[in-house]
Amino acid sequence: MRHDGRDYNELRKVTIEKDVLKHPEGSVLISFGDTKVFCAATLEDRVPPFLRGLGTGWVTAEYSMLPRATNTRNRRESAKGKLTGRTMEIQRLIGRSLRSVVDLEKLGERSIIVDCDVIQADGGTRTASITGAFVALSLAIEKLIESGELTENPIKEHLAAVSVGVLPTKEVVLDLDYVEDSAAAVDMNLVMTESGEFVEIQGTGEESTFTAAELNQLLQVGDLGIKELIARQQEVLAPQSAGVEVGEDSVILIATGNKGKAKEFEAIFKEKGLAVKTLLDFPDVPEVEETGKTFTENALLKAETISKKFNCLVLADDSGLMVDALNGQPGVYSARYAGKLKSDAANNAKLMHELTDIPQSERTAKFHCTLAVAAPGKESLVVEGEVKGEILAIPRGDNGFGYDPLFLVPSLNKTMAELSGSEKNKISHRAQAIKALDNAWDEWYKGV
Ligand SMILES: O=P(O)(O)OP(=O)(O)OP(=O)(O)OC[C@H]1O[C@@H](n2cnc3c(O)ncnc32)[C@H](O)[C@@H]1O
């Protein structure tokens, strides 16, 4: 029986929180029970002198512990003026471990430095550091891929580390906390890869010895722990590493967080036998900032950013309302016409207000839709669609989304919000753009 009630092969509660710091390219706060470590990965566009000009990159790590990470205060190493042997040994181990799963040539002439700072120590700080450092490193590399600086991921496979040991009771256990660690007869740190290979085994009999049979048990229990830790890392790094099913042929990923658009695309693609996934399925993926000045720029930005992130084919829609009496406004600013909060009600209220004195005959407008499709290694495809109409003074209908209740389709004498979903999907700007996409698809798909 372990003092905290865990089973012999049970990890402490492991949590990995990502993007916890503002400045580093990759950051995580990892906890193994009460052991908590910040891991921050920094990208630098240079390599140490011994690698300069060789076209290869470098990954290294630094480790440190806050004075009160432990039961009694430890003087800062910076105040002492030198690193202890323990610190040197641990930071070399972290760097070595990370390099074992990175193809340094693919990384190119740049360095990634991972700082592991223990804020609370309760046993296993080096193993928590390695497991967290791998995630921070992956996040930093993701940034390089997103920005187009790297096209291929230099990470070969996942890496994690865990402690195992033999208690004075002779029990072989996984993931020792401080109480167990300080009494253990055998203490071992394992660093392993996703494919089950070892990077490092540090095993010591503490005033005792251990048998080959015990060693085997220790390795087995450790292997299970590593598999669990890697699964946890994959969850945190998902969807990039887990891939979900977006790569399947029958699924199309649409880079939109707009529920109204998502619903329309689902209906339109269902008829083509394709299931739709949108960013609503991936709430952790941050919204792509629409910094473009045109529909095309923004559609490409959304499609290409998300395609790089997921490494699969992605469709994006940038659309909006263009009102003639407002010189084409709100145009690309349609979603945020009344402010950052993107409220349909506020946008419609602003539009009604802006057009207060404009007679109906001068309230002509059009909905515009630009679609961009991006796929890895291909030049993106862009198509457009439009539908003409008029802006009413008073909203009508409850269907659709956005400006639909104010947008009259004169030939039907109904607003877009008075049409059923399937009626709107026959005539809308989005439907027109999808027709154009259909026409261009085969040639684009075969080519480039
Ligand atoms: O960028 P994504 O995540 O796709 O979602 P978004 O709502 O921000 O979308 P856009 O940047 O393309 O802005 C388009 C805005 O134009 C309006 N709009 C586009 N299509 C529309 C439609 O079919 N009916 C009504 N309003 C529409 C609506 O206000 C949208 O929020």
Ligand SMILES: [Mg+2]
């Ligand atoms: Mg948008």
